[in-house]
Amino acid sequence: MLEGSRTGRLSAGPRLSCIGLCESCRVRGVAICRALEPNALEELAALATRIAVPPGKLIFEEGEPASYLFTLVEGVIKLYKELSDGRRQITGFLVPGDFLGLAHFASYAYSAEAVTEVALCRFPRESFLRFMERHPALERELLSRASSELASAQEQMLLLGRKSAKERVASFLLSFARRQATGEGAVVALPMSRSDIADYLGLTIETVSRSFRAVVDEGLIQLTDRHHYRVLQPDRLRQVAAVS
Amino acid sequence: MLEGSRTGRLSAGPRLSCIGLCESCRVRGVAICRALEPNALEELAALATRIAVPPGKLIFEEGEPASYLFTLVEGVIKLYKELSDGRRQITGFLVPGDFLGLAHFASYAYSAEAVTEVALCRFPRESFLRFMERHPALERELLSRASSELASAQEQMLLLGRKSAKERVASFLLSFARRQATGEGAVVALPMSRSDIADYLGLTIETVSRSFRAVVDEGLIQLTDRHHYRVLQPDRLRQVAAVS
DNA sequence: CGCGTTTTTGACAAATATCAATGCAGGTGG
DNA sequence: CCACCTGCATTGATATTTGTCAAAAACGCG
Structure with a gap:
Protein backbone atom coordinates (compact mmCIF):
# COMPACT_ATOMS: atom_id res chain seq x y z
CA MET A 1 0.00 0.00 0.00
CA LEU A 2 1.27 3.36 -1.06
CA GLU A 3 4.78 2.07 -1.65
CA GLY A 4 6.58 4.50 -3.83
CA SER A 5 4.20 7.32 -3.13
CA ARG A 6 6.35 8.43 -0.26
CA THR A 7 8.01 11.70 -1.07
CA GLY A 8 10.45 11.66 1.77
CA ARG A 9 10.59 12.74 5.38
CA LEU A 10 10.28 16.42 6.00
CA SER A 11 13.43 18.08 7.14
CA ALA A 12 14.24 21.17 5.21
CA GLY A 13 11.85 23.43 3.45
CA PRO A 14 8.77 25.24 4.70
CA ARG A 15 8.21 22.89 7.57
CA LEU A 16 5.31 24.49 9.31
CA SER A 17 3.29 24.86 6.19
CA CYS A 18 3.95 21.23 5.35
CA ILE A 19 3.00 19.22 8.36
CA GLY A 20 -0.58 18.98 7.45
CA LEU A 21 -2.02 19.88 10.78
CA CYS A 22 -0.69 23.32 10.36
CA GLU A 23 -1.62 23.56 6.72
CA SER A 24 -5.07 22.49 7.86
CA CYS A 25 -5.24 25.43 10.16
CA ARG A 26 -4.41 27.85 7.48
CA VAL A 27 -6.97 26.40 5.15
CA ARG A 28 -9.89 26.02 7.51
CA GLY A 29 -9.14 28.36 10.37
CA VAL A 30 -9.18 25.49 12.83
CA ALA A 31 -7.30 25.60 16.08
CA ILE A 32 -4.80 22.76 16.12
CA CYS A 33 -1.88 25.05 15.52
CA ARG A 34 -2.97 27.70 17.92
CA ALA A 35 -3.41 25.07 20.58
CA LEU A 36 0.14 23.81 20.30
CA GLU A 37 3.26 25.76 21.15
CA PRO A 38 5.82 26.13 18.35
CA ASN A 39 8.24 23.57 19.73
CA ALA A 40 5.48 20.98 20.14
CA LEU A 41 4.62 21.67 16.55
CA GLU A 42 8.22 21.03 15.56
CA GLU A 43 8.11 17.74 17.37
CA LEU A 44 4.90 16.76 15.59
CA ALA A 45 6.35 17.80 12.27
CA ALA A 46 9.24 15.43 12.84
CA LEU A 47 6.77 12.52 12.97
CA ALA A 48 5.14 13.36 9.67
CA THR A 49 5.77 11.89 6.25
CA ARG A 50 4.39 13.66 3.24
CA ILE A 51 2.43 11.38 0.90
CA ALA A 52 1.05 11.91 -2.59
CA VAL A 53 -1.74 9.69 -3.93
CA PRO A 54 -3.12 9.68 -7.48
CA PRO A 55 -6.87 9.68 -8.19
CA GLY A 56 -8.59 6.34 -7.69
CA LYS A 57 -5.87 4.86 -5.54
CA LEU A 58 -6.61 3.31 -2.15
CA ILE A 59 -5.11 5.04 0.86
CA PHE A 60 -6.13 2.27 3.22
CA GLU A 61 -8.71 -0.45 3.29
CA GLU A 62 -11.36 -1.45 5.82
CA GLY A 63 -10.03 -4.09 8.20
CA GLU A 64 -6.36 -3.30 7.58
CA PRO A 65 -4.30 -2.60 10.74
CA ALA A 66 -4.69 1.08 11.54
CA SER A 67 -0.98 1.86 11.56
CA TYR A 68 -1.23 5.49 10.49
CA LEU A 69 -3.20 8.65 11.00
CA PHE A 70 -3.38 11.31 8.32
CA THR A 71 -4.25 14.89 7.69
CA LEU A 72 -5.48 15.80 4.26
CA VAL A 73 -3.45 18.69 2.87
CA GLU A 74 -4.66 18.85 -0.72
CA GLY A 75 -7.36 17.18 -2.77
CA VAL A 76 -10.51 15.19 -1.99
CA ILE A 77 -10.82 11.72 -0.42
CA LYS A 78 -13.83 9.43 -0.18
CA LEU A 79 -14.45 7.09 2.76
CA TYR A 80 -16.60 4.04 2.20
CA LYS A 81 -17.76 0.68 3.45
CA GLU A 82 -18.70 -2.29 1.31
CA LEU A 83 -20.88 -5.35 1.59
CA SER A 84 -19.55 -8.68 0.43
CA ASP A 85 -21.59 -8.53 -2.78
CA GLY A 86 -20.07 -5.21 -3.78
CA ARG A 87 -22.75 -2.80 -2.67
CA ARG A 88 -20.97 0.25 -1.42
CA GLN A 89 -21.82 3.17 0.82
CA ILE A 90 -19.65 6.25 0.79
CA THR A 91 -19.80 7.67 4.31
CA GLY A 92 -18.07 10.93 3.60
CA PHE A 93 -15.88 13.09 1.44
CA LEU A 94 -12.87 14.75 3.05
CA VAL A 95 -11.44 18.10 2.04
CA PRO A 96 -8.15 19.78 2.96
CA GLY A 97 -7.84 20.25 6.70
CA ASP A 98 -9.72 17.08 7.58
CA PHE A 99 -8.26 14.47 9.84
CA LEU A 100 -8.32 10.83 8.87
CA GLY A 101 -7.77 7.47 10.45
CA LEU A 102 -8.93 7.67 14.03
CA ALA A 103 -9.87 4.11 14.77
CA HIS A 104 -11.36 2.91 17.98
CA PHE A 105 -10.05 -0.59 17.37
CA ALA A 106 -6.75 -1.68 15.94
CA SER A 107 -8.01 -1.68 12.36
CA TYR A 108 -9.67 0.85 10.09
CA ALA A 109 -13.46 0.73 10.10
CA TYR A 110 -13.70 1.92 6.49
CA SER A 111 -11.70 2.28 3.32
CA ALA A 112 -10.26 5.56 2.07
CA GLU A 113 -9.58 6.33 -1.57
CA ALA A 114 -8.30 9.40 -3.37
CA VAL A 115 -10.91 11.11 -5.54
CA THR A 116 -8.51 13.69 -6.97
CA GLU A 117 -4.75 14.01 -6.79
CA VAL A 118 -4.16 13.99 -3.05
CA ALA A 119 -1.47 15.24 -0.68
CA LEU A 120 -1.44 13.83 2.86
CA CYS A 121 0.61 14.06 5.99
CA ARG A 122 1.04 10.64 7.51
CA PHE A 123 1.74 10.03 11.19
CA PRO A 124 2.63 6.62 12.63
CA ARG A 125 -0.24 5.78 14.94
CA GLU A 126 1.82 4.85 17.97
CA SER A 127 4.00 7.92 18.04
CA PHE A 128 1.07 10.18 17.25
CA LEU A 129 -0.88 8.74 20.18
CA ARG A 130 2.10 9.14 22.49
CA PHE A 131 2.44 12.74 21.36
CA MET A 132 -1.25 13.28 21.96
CA GLU A 133 -1.00 11.92 25.49
CA ARG A 134 1.48 14.64 26.27
CA HIS A 135 -0.62 17.31 24.55
CA PRO A 136 -4.19 17.34 25.79
CA ALA A 137 -4.93 20.35 23.61
CA LEU A 138 -4.56 18.14 20.57
CA GLU A 139 -6.81 15.55 22.12
CA ARG A 140 -9.42 18.21 22.78
CA GLU A 141 -9.24 19.35 19.19
CA LEU A 142 -9.76 15.81 17.94
CA LEU A 143 -12.66 15.25 20.32
CA SER A 144 -14.26 18.39 19.04
CA ARG A 145 -13.78 17.27 15.45
CA ALA A 146 -15.14 13.85 16.24
CA SER A 147 -18.27 15.41 17.73
CA SER A 148 -18.87 17.49 14.69
CA GLU A 149 -18.32 14.50 12.40
CA LEU A 150 -20.83 12.63 14.49
CA ALA A 151 -23.32 15.41 13.93
CA SER A 152 -22.83 15.24 10.16
CA ALA A 153 -23.16 11.47 10.30
CA GLN A 154 -26.53 11.88 11.98
CA GLU A 155 -27.58 14.42 9.38
CA GLN A 156 -26.61 11.90 6.70
CA MET A 157 -28.62 9.16 8.41
CA LEU A 158 -31.65 11.43 8.25
CA LEU A 159 -30.97 11.92 4.55
CA LEU A 160 -30.49 8.22 3.83
CA GLY A 161 -33.38 7.02 5.93
CA ARG A 162 -36.02 9.61 5.21
CA MET B 1 -37.90 20.48 30.56
CA LEU B 2 -37.64 17.79 33.14
CA GLU B 3 -38.99 19.99 35.90
CA GLY B 4 -40.05 17.84 38.73
CA SER B 5 -38.11 14.82 37.58
CA ARG B 6 -35.18 15.90 39.65
CA THR B 7 -34.64 13.53 42.51
CA GLY B 8 -32.17 15.68 44.36
CA ARG B 9 -28.46 16.16 44.47
CA LEU B 10 -26.43 13.18 45.52
CA SER B 11 -24.91 13.48 48.89
CA ALA B 12 -25.48 10.48 51.06
CA GLY B 13 -26.05 6.96 49.89
CA PRO B 14 -24.04 4.71 47.64
CA ARG B 15 -22.27 7.55 45.94
CA LEU B 16 -19.87 5.76 43.67
CA SER B 17 -22.46 3.43 42.32
CA CYS B 18 -24.72 6.37 41.64
CA ILE B 19 -22.71 8.86 39.71
CA GLY B 20 -23.47 7.32 36.42
CA LEU B 21 -20.00 7.29 35.04
CA CYS B 22 -19.07 4.80 37.63
CA GLU B 23 -22.25 2.84 37.25
CA SER B 24 -21.47 2.83 33.56
CA CYS B 25 -18.19 1.19 34.24
CA ARG B 26 -19.71 -1.52 36.26
CA VAL B 27 -22.29 -2.23 33.62
CA ARG B 28 -20.11 -2.17 30.54
CA GLY B 29 -16.60 -2.75 31.81
CA VAL B 30 -15.46 0.54 30.38
CA ALA B 31 -12.54 2.44 31.76
CA ILE B 32 -13.78 5.81 32.96
CA CYS B 33 -13.58 4.80 36.58
CA ARG B 34 -10.28 3.09 36.27
CA ALA B 35 -8.87 6.12 34.53
CA LEU B 36 -9.78 8.48 37.35
CA GLU B 37 -8.39 8.43 40.87
CA PRO B 38 -10.92 8.09 43.67
CA ASN B 39 -10.80 11.72 44.74
CA ALA B 40 -11.30 12.92 41.17
CA LEU B 41 -14.28 10.63 41.08
CA GLU B 42 -15.64 12.22 44.25
CA GLU B 43 -15.29 15.61 42.65
CA LEU B 44 -17.15 14.46 39.57
CA ALA B 45 -19.86 12.90 41.70
CA ALA B 46 -20.39 16.26 43.38
CA LEU B 47 -21.31 17.74 39.99
CA ALA B 48 -23.93 15.14 39.24
CA THR B 49 -27.66 15.31 39.68
CA ARG B 50 -29.65 12.14 39.46
CA ILE B 51 -32.63 12.39 37.10
CA ALA B 52 -35.55 10.05 36.46
CA VAL B 53 -37.53 10.24 33.24
CA PRO B 54 -40.72 8.33 32.42
CA PRO B 55 -41.20 6.53 29.09
CA GLY B 56 -42.03 8.79 26.16
CA LYS B 57 -40.78 11.95 27.80
CA LEU B 58 -38.27 14.24 26.10
CA ILE B 59 -34.88 14.58 27.77
CA PHE B 60 -33.79 17.38 25.47
CA GLU B 61 -34.70 18.63 22.04
CA GLU B 62 -32.69 19.36 18.94
CA GLY B 63 -31.61 23.01 18.85
CA GLU B 64 -32.02 23.58 22.58
CA PRO B 65 -28.94 25.04 24.34
CA ALA B 66 -26.71 22.13 25.31
CA SER B 67 -26.53 22.99 28.98
CA TYR B 68 -26.05 19.46 30.28
CA LEU B 69 -24.22 16.24 29.63
CA PHE B 70 -25.60 12.93 30.82
CA THR B 71 -24.70 9.36 31.48
CA LEU B 72 -27.41 6.79 31.14
CA VAL B 73 -27.62 4.67 34.27
CA GLU B 74 -30.77 2.67 33.68
CA GLY B 75 -33.21 2.18 30.82
CA VAL B 76 -33.17 2.89 27.09
CA ILE B 77 -33.10 6.23 25.28
CA LYS B 78 -33.67 7.03 21.62
CA LEU B 79 -31.91 9.84 19.78
CA TYR B 80 -33.55 11.29 16.71
CA LYS B 81 -33.70 14.09 14.19
CA GLU B 82 -36.82 15.33 12.46
CA LEU B 83 -37.71 17.12 9.24
CA SER B 84 -40.18 19.98 9.33
CA ASP B 85 -42.96 17.78 7.91
CA GLY B 86 -42.61 15.25 10.71
CA ARG B 87 -40.49 12.59 9.05
CA ARG B 88 -38.18 11.26 11.71
CA GLN B 89 -34.90 9.37 11.77
CA ILE B 90 -33.80 7.68 14.96
CA THR B 91 -30.01 7.80 14.93
CA GLY B 92 -29.43 5.51 17.84
CA PHE B 93 -30.64 3.77 20.95
CA LEU B 94 -28.63 4.25 24.13
CA VAL B 95 -28.27 1.65 26.85
CA PRO B 96 -26.89 1.92 30.40
CA GLY B 97 -23.30 3.07 30.39
CA ASP B 98 -23.69 5.30 27.34
CA PHE B 99 -22.74 8.92 27.39
CA LEU B 100 -25.09 11.56 26.06
CA GLY B 101 -25.02 15.18 25.07
CA LEU B 102 -21.59 15.91 23.64
CA ALA B 103 -22.31 18.78 21.33
CA HIS B 104 -19.79 20.41 19.11
CA PHE B 105 -21.79 23.60 19.05
CA ALA B 106 -23.71 25.30 21.80
CA SER B 107 -26.93 23.43 21.08
CA TYR B 108 -27.92 19.79 20.84
CA ALA B 109 -27.80 18.37 17.32
CA TYR B 110 -30.60 15.88 18.00
CA SER B 111 -33.45 15.16 20.38
CA ALA B 112 -33.33 12.54 23.11
CA GLU B 113 -36.38 10.76 24.49
CA ALA B 114 -36.85 8.05 27.07
CA VAL B 115 -38.03 4.74 25.61
CA THR B 116 -38.41 3.01 28.97
CA GLU B 117 -38.27 4.32 32.50
CA VAL B 118 -34.88 6.01 32.57
CA ALA B 119 -32.33 6.98 35.21
CA LEU B 120 -29.67 9.50 34.26
CA CYS B 121 -26.80 11.35 35.83
CA ARG B 122 -26.80 14.93 34.71
CA PHE B 123 -23.71 17.15 34.65
CA PRO B 124 -23.79 20.87 33.98
CA ARG B 125 -21.89 21.31 30.75
CA GLU B 126 -19.57 24.07 31.91
CA SER B 127 -18.37 22.42 35.06
CA PHE B 128 -18.06 19.05 33.34
CA LEU B 129 -15.87 20.59 30.65
CA ARG B 130 -13.73 22.34 33.26
CA PHE B 131 -13.34 19.05 35.08
CA MET B 132 -12.42 17.35 31.83
CA GLU B 133 -9.74 19.94 31.11
CA ARG B 134 -8.04 18.96 34.34
CA HIS B 135 -8.46 15.24 33.64
CA PRO B 136 -7.14 14.26 30.23
CA ALA B 137 -7.90 10.62 30.98
CA LEU B 138 -11.61 11.44 30.83
CA GLU B 139 -11.11 13.31 27.61
CA ARG B 140 -9.32 10.32 26.16
CA GLU B 141 -12.17 8.04 27.18
CA LEU B 142 -14.70 10.31 25.52
CA LEU B 143 -12.62 10.52 22.35
CA SER B 144 -12.45 6.78 22.25
CA ARG B 145 -16.21 6.52 22.71
CA ALA B 146 -16.81 9.14 20.05
CA SER B 147 -14.67 7.15 17.60
CA SER B 148 -16.60 4.02 18.24
CA GLU B 149 -19.91 5.85 17.88
CA LEU B 150 -18.65 7.21 14.60
CA ALA B 151 -17.94 3.67 13.47
CA SER B 152 -21.48 2.56 14.32
CA ALA B 153 -22.85 5.61 12.56
CA GLN B 154 -20.99 4.55 9.43
CA GLU B 155 -22.31 1.03 9.76
CA GLN B 156 -25.80 2.48 10.02
CA MET B 157 -25.25 4.60 6.91
CA LEU B 158 -24.36 1.43 5.04
CA LEU B 159 -27.56 -0.13 6.31
CA LEU B 160 -29.74 2.86 5.41
CA GLY B 161 -28.17 3.48 2.05
CA ARG B 162 -27.66 -0.02 0.74
C1' DC C 1 -10.82 11.20 -35.51
C1' DG C 2 -12.07 7.04 -33.23
C1' DC C 3 -12.44 4.40 -29.14
C1' DG C 4 -13.55 3.46 -24.33
C1' DT C 5 -15.75 5.34 -20.44
C1' DT C 6 -19.10 7.97 -18.17
C1' DT C 7 -23.48 10.04 -18.29
C1' DT C 8 -28.03 10.57 -19.82
C1' DT C 9 -32.42 8.93 -21.33
C1' DG C 10 -36.16 5.61 -21.86
C1' DA C 11 -39.04 1.42 -20.94
C1' DC C 12 -40.08 -1.72 -17.62
C1' DA C 13 -39.69 -4.34 -13.09
C1' DA C 14 -39.24 -4.70 -8.29
C1' DA C 15 -39.27 -3.05 -3.74
C1' DT C 16 -41.35 -0.46 -0.49
C1' DA C 17 -44.91 3.03 0.80
C1' DT C 18 -49.63 4.06 1.34
C1' DC C 19 -54.27 3.22 2.48
C1' DA C 20 -57.65 0.44 4.67
C1' DA C 21 -59.29 -3.23 7.45
C1' DT C 22 -58.64 -6.53 10.99
C1' DG C 23 -56.56 -8.50 15.08
C1' DC C 24 -54.61 -8.35 19.64
C1' DA C 25 -53.60 -6.87 24.38
C1' DG C 26 -53.71 -4.15 28.28
C1' DG C 27 -56.32 -1.01 31.04
C1' DT C 28 -60.80 0.79 32.82
C1' DG C 29 -65.06 0.95 34.56
C1' DG C 30 -69.39 -1.16 35.14
C1' DC D 1 -65.03 -10.72 36.45
C1' DC D 2 -66.03 -9.37 32.09
C1' DA D 3 -66.94 -6.25 28.25
C1' DC D 4 -65.44 -2.55 26.04
C1' DC D 5 -62.25 0.79 24.54
C1' DT D 6 -57.92 2.46 22.84
C1' DG D 7 -53.54 2.10 20.91
C1' DC D 8 -50.30 -0.82 18.66
C1' DA D 9 -49.39 -4.36 15.42
C1' DT D 10 -50.47 -7.25 11.57
C1' DT D 11 -52.29 -8.30 7.12
C1' DG D 12 -53.98 -7.30 2.52
C1' DA D 13 -54.71 -4.55 -1.83
C1' DT D 14 -52.91 -1.00 -4.51
C1' DA D 15 -49.84 3.02 -5.70
C1' DT D 16 -45.46 5.23 -6.04
C1' DT D 17 -40.75 5.52 -6.09
C1' DT D 18 -36.66 3.94 -7.30
C1' DG D 19 -33.95 0.22 -9.36
C1' DT D 20 -32.71 -2.53 -13.50
C1' DC D 21 -31.69 -3.20 -18.12
C1' DA D 22 -30.69 -1.38 -22.61
C1' DA D 23 -29.47 2.03 -25.83
C1' DA D 24 -27.96 6.55 -27.18
C1' DA D 25 -25.26 10.63 -26.26
C1' DA D 26 -21.43 13.19 -24.49
C1' DC D 27 -16.92 13.42 -23.05
C1' DG D 28 -11.93 12.63 -22.64
C1' DC D 29 -7.87 10.80 -24.41
C1' DG D 30 -4.63 8.89 -27.46
Missing part, protein backbone atom coordinates in the same frame (compact mmCIF):
# COMPACT_ATOMS: atom_id res chain seq x y z
CA LYS A 163 -35.36 11.85 2.22
CA SER A 164 -36.51 11.35 -1.37
CA ALA A 165 -34.03 11.14 -4.24
CA LYS A 166 -34.51 14.76 -5.20
CA GLU A 167 -34.21 15.93 -1.59
CA ARG A 168 -30.99 13.97 -1.25
CA VAL A 169 -29.45 15.49 -4.33
CA ALA A 170 -30.52 18.99 -3.31
CA SER A 171 -29.07 18.49 0.17
CA PHE A 172 -25.84 17.24 -1.31
CA LEU A 173 -25.49 20.16 -3.71
CA LEU A 174 -26.11 22.61 -0.88
CA SER A 175 -23.76 21.06 1.61
CA PHE A 176 -21.01 20.66 -0.94
CA ALA A 177 -21.36 24.29 -1.95
CA ARG A 178 -21.28 25.35 1.70
CA ARG A 179 -18.13 23.35 2.29
CA GLN A 180 -16.28 24.98 -0.53
CA ALA A 181 -17.11 28.23 1.20
CA THR A 182 -17.55 29.92 -2.13
CA GLY A 183 -19.68 33.01 -2.25
CA GLU A 184 -23.22 33.23 -3.52
CA GLY A 185 -23.46 32.24 -7.16
CA ALA A 186 -19.86 31.03 -7.46
CA VAL A 187 -19.00 27.90 -9.39
CA VAL A 188 -18.68 24.81 -7.21
CA ALA A 189 -16.36 21.98 -8.24
CA LEU A 190 -17.79 18.48 -8.08
CA PRO A 191 -14.70 16.32 -8.43
CA MET A 192 -16.34 12.94 -7.85
CA SER A 193 -18.14 10.77 -10.40
CA ARG A 194 -21.89 10.26 -10.55
CA SER A 195 -21.24 6.80 -9.26
CA ASP A 196 -19.58 8.21 -6.15
CA ILE A 197 -22.46 10.61 -5.63
CA ALA A 198 -24.90 7.72 -5.96
CA ASP A 199 -22.98 5.66 -3.43
CA TYR A 200 -22.92 8.61 -1.08
CA LEU A 201 -26.66 9.28 -1.36
CA GLY A 202 -27.78 5.67 -1.33
CA LEU A 203 -29.15 5.86 -4.88
CA THR A 204 -28.26 4.57 -8.36
CA ILE A 205 -26.42 6.68 -10.90
CA GLU A 206 -29.55 6.81 -13.05
CA THR A 207 -31.63 8.22 -10.22
CA VAL A 208 -28.90 10.75 -9.42
CA SER A 209 -28.83 11.81 -13.04
CA ARG A 210 -32.60 12.23 -13.18
CA SER A 211 -32.66 14.19 -9.93
CA PHE A 212 -29.93 16.48 -11.20
CA ARG A 213 -32.01 17.08 -14.26
CA ALA A 214 -35.02 17.94 -12.11
CA VAL A 215 -33.23 20.62 -10.09
CA VAL A 216 -31.61 21.98 -13.24
CA ASP A 217 -34.94 22.10 -15.09
CA GLU A 218 -36.47 24.02 -12.18
CA GLY A 219 -33.68 26.55 -12.42
CA LEU A 220 -32.36 25.90 -8.91
CA ILE A 221 -28.85 25.22 -10.12
CA GLN A 222 -26.93 25.51 -13.34
CA LEU A 223 -24.59 22.76 -14.50
CA THR A 224 -21.70 24.44 -16.29
CA ASP A 225 -20.27 21.02 -17.09
CA ARG A 226 -20.64 17.63 -15.47
CA HIS A 227 -18.26 18.52 -12.69
CA HIS A 228 -19.13 22.13 -11.96
CA TYR A 229 -22.33 23.83 -10.92
CA ARG A 230 -23.63 27.13 -9.69
CA VAL A 231 -26.42 27.51 -7.15
CA LEU A 232 -28.93 29.90 -8.67
CA GLN A 233 -31.71 29.86 -6.08
CA PRO A 234 -30.26 28.90 -2.72
CA ASP A 235 -33.47 29.44 -0.78
CA ARG A 236 -35.61 27.33 -3.06
CA LEU A 237 -32.87 24.71 -3.15
CA ARG A 238 -32.93 24.63 0.65
CA GLN A 239 -36.67 24.12 0.52
CA VAL A 240 -36.31 21.24 -1.88
CA ALA A 241 -33.59 19.77 0.33
CA ALA A 242 -36.11 19.57 3.18
CA VAL A 243 -33.57 20.82 5.66
CA SER A 244 -34.82 20.38 9.16
CA LYS B 163 -29.51 -2.77 2.58
CA SER B 164 -32.94 -4.21 1.80
CA ALA B 165 -35.74 -4.15 4.34
CA LYS B 166 -35.14 -7.73 5.42
CA GLU B 167 -31.40 -7.16 5.70
CA ARG B 168 -32.01 -4.09 7.84
CA VAL B 169 -34.29 -5.93 10.21
CA ALA B 170 -31.90 -8.88 10.48
CA SER B 171 -28.99 -6.52 11.17
CA PHE B 172 -31.00 -4.75 13.82
CA LEU B 173 -32.03 -7.95 15.56
CA LEU B 174 -28.44 -9.13 15.60
CA SER B 175 -26.90 -5.94 16.84
CA PHE B 176 -29.52 -5.47 19.49
CA ALA B 177 -28.96 -9.03 20.73
CA ARG B 178 -25.21 -8.46 20.75
CA ARG B 179 -25.61 -5.29 22.80
CA GLN B 180 -27.63 -7.00 25.47
CA ALA B 181 -24.69 -9.37 25.74
CA THR B 182 -27.04 -12.22 26.42
CA GLY B 183 -25.81 -15.69 25.69
CA GLU B 184 -26.70 -17.79 22.68
CA GLY B 185 -30.43 -18.46 22.54
CA ALA B 186 -31.36 -16.14 25.39
CA VAL B 187 -34.43 -13.94 25.21
CA VAL B 188 -33.69 -10.39 24.02
CA ALA B 189 -35.89 -7.53 25.16
CA LEU B 190 -37.08 -5.13 22.48
CA PRO B 191 -38.41 -2.22 24.53
CA MET B 192 -39.17 0.14 21.65
CA SER B 193 -42.29 0.22 19.47
CA ARG B 194 -42.45 -0.93 15.86
CA SER B 195 -42.70 2.70 14.94
CA ASP B 196 -39.37 3.40 16.62
CA ILE B 197 -37.79 0.46 14.86
CA ALA B 198 -39.15 1.72 11.55
CA ASP B 199 -37.76 5.20 12.18
CA TYR B 200 -34.41 3.69 13.09
CA LEU B 201 -34.23 1.51 9.98
CA GLY B 202 -35.61 4.05 7.53
CA LEU B 203 -38.71 1.96 6.80
CA THR B 204 -42.45 2.06 7.53
CA ILE B 205 -43.99 0.05 10.37
CA GLU B 206 -45.74 -2.17 7.85
CA THR B 207 -42.50 -3.08 6.14
CA VAL B 208 -40.88 -3.74 9.51
CA SER B 209 -43.75 -5.99 10.45
CA ARG B 210 -43.55 -7.94 7.20
CA SER B 211 -39.79 -8.33 7.49
CA PHE B 212 -40.15 -9.60 11.04
CA ARG B 213 -42.60 -12.12 9.74
CA ALA B 214 -40.15 -13.23 7.07
CA VAL B 215 -37.31 -13.94 9.49
CA VAL B 216 -39.71 -15.63 11.90
CA ASP B 217 -41.18 -17.80 9.14
CA GLU B 218 -37.71 -18.88 8.11
CA GLY B 219 -37.02 -19.94 11.67
CA LEU B 220 -34.15 -17.51 12.18
CA ILE B 221 -35.69 -15.98 15.28
CA GLN B 222 -38.62 -16.69 17.55
CA LEU B 223 -40.90 -13.91 18.76
CA THR B 224 -42.00 -14.84 22.26
CA ASP B 225 -44.18 -11.73 22.31
CA ARG B 226 -44.06 -8.46 20.46
CA HIS B 227 -41.29 -7.16 22.65
CA HIS B 228 -39.11 -10.21 23.15
CA TYR B 229 -37.30 -12.50 20.77
CA ARG B 230 -34.79 -15.29 20.72
CA VAL B 231 -32.17 -15.73 18.02
CA LEU B 232 -32.48 -19.33 16.85
CA GLN B 233 -29.99 -19.43 13.97
CA PRO B 234 -27.39 -16.73 14.50
CA ASP B 235 -25.25 -17.75 11.53
CA ARG B 236 -28.08 -17.74 9.04
CA LEU B 237 -29.34 -14.49 10.54
CA ARG B 238 -25.91 -13.00 9.99
CA GLN B 239 -26.03 -14.13 6.37
CA VAL B 240 -29.43 -12.53 5.89
CA ALA B 241 -28.11 -9.36 7.53
CA ALA B 242 -25.47 -9.12 4.79
CA VAL B 243 -22.82 -8.13 7.29
CA SER B 244 -19.75 -6.89 5.53
